Amino acid sequence: MTPRLQIPTRGPWLAGLLWGALSLVCAAAPAPPPHDYSKDEVHVLPVQGNVYMLVGAGGNITVQAGEDGVLLVDTGVAPMSAKVLAAIRGISDRPIRYIVNTHLHADHTGGNETIARAGMTIAGGNVVGDIGASASNQAGVIAFQTVLDRMSAPVTGAERATPQGSWPTETYTTPERKIFFNGEGIELIHVPEAHTDGDTIVFFRRSDVISTGDIFVTTSYPIVDLSHGGNIQGVIAGLNKIIDLAIPAELQEGGTMVIPGHGRLCDVADVVFYQEMVTIIRDRVQDLINKHMTLEQVKAAKPTLDYDPRYGSDTGFWTTDKFVEAVYKSLSATH
């Protein structure tokens, strides 16, 4: 009999990275298990147009490259910065101009400091004249305002400070910010109260690629960071927004490509499956809340039963129990 083909998964590895990343910003989190980054590799996957996906440095990194330079969406974990830079240099030798952070977690912002310093933003005229060359001696780091608020907040309890060099240098507070770079319109779209309260989706309009941050992942149930303003309703709103932006090609396949916060390269059909799953679980938990069930009763009812073998976990940072609890608390607060 032909042996069954085994596909390697990144579940435990990613769980470790997520644990480490979130522990950096979450108060009272236990120390993460040490992870040996020296053996990890950064892989480059061309997506389409000017856009590439870097995998293996924590959260996925999006690279848009062209004559104007390089724009990154997220920077991965800090210990992988040298390998990330080497991977970027394999794509383009132009300056790194912009870094967009999809949210504050350290598996997406840990490389900000090192990678921004390797870059050079576009500045000149009065700006450089007034404050000197330092105005342009690193890449600009752009994020929604609350990312800066939380990164720069005073250290409390066991929470570890985010290095100042990692903080955003430019923030926005409007529903959307637009950039034109490398001959392409780029939309930064804020999704309120989703994975956190500072989420940004990045839409590369000519390349037809969406970089989602952790609103969409293929490796687990959505991580709803309640302590940083997350809410399951916002996650669903974000998924609906991605579906609304994307246009699939023939047979609902391809067309707009979607880079998730973690996991494999996707298209909108993959987002639809995920949105259906999250929406169905939300509806089930809401129905149980409407029946006045307690959190423990809701957990016992197993509202995620049919999706657990695919997205659930009994161990690690983000267990199925924690996900159900986050949905319950999101909806109870909304209720």
Next chain:
Amino acid sequence: MRTVTRGSRAAACGVLLVTLLAGALARAQTDPSGSWSPRFDEDATERIPGGEIGEYLGFPLNAAGLARADAWDAALMELPENQCRAHGSDYGWRGPSLLRIWTEVDRATQKVIAYHTHLSAYGAEQTIWMDGRPHPPDYAPHTWAGFSTGEWDGDMLVITTTHLKENWLGLNGLPRSDQATARVHLMRHGNYLTVAVIIYDPVYFSEPFIRTIDFVYNPQQQMAPWPCESVDEVDRPPGVVPHHLPGTNPFLNEYPAKYGIPPQATRDGALTMYPEYLLKLKTLPTLPRPPKKPAP
């Protein structure tokens, strides 16, 4: 006058032997190329109108698979994002589809690089790489067709498919996850082609799932195009996902009642794949049959 030496005779014999062996190998690889039409036998009702809601007999569904199928609402297929969604390459053979198979040949070596398939349903196509290339890494995209490689096992073409998108295995919500691997065996016997599909799904199946589909060679076949454009069939608020909450699907007992099958048999998953299940079946209670509809 040429002198035939013992050495040259041995060399000639060697060449002849290699030629004969090569011919035998070539004969063993029975080319599946051509136009094929599906044959429908005892599985016709399950394939053409599609399985009924709650009809899970013969499927190795685990608890998660049962729960997923029970929650399925046919209105899900009305959503614009699902209307043009193609079948997976593991399920596409099963539909009432015409099939075309053709080869892609390297001009220099005349070796077959790939087989290509086209099914009339959705115009779905699959490439089966024969050049030994590896499957993509786990971070590569998944597709309806997945990524397929083939190798010959005697005269049987064995296809291994990974990187499948999630899909259904019947139009009654039978789920198959994106973690599944499919092994498809193409067996040509003259003008008949048997396709045996084995699906390994660690998410929704407790055992591998196998079924066969038959085709007959039909060079006169006319393959129609399958244009598909999504439309808003039903006015719904954005983001609504039709589904049945656990324990509320009102249609699950219609199928066992209609055919006099014990409802428990629709819940017994892999057990129902085996002949000995008939013994248990005789011990299970059935539902009263619904009254026959009066003739119009």
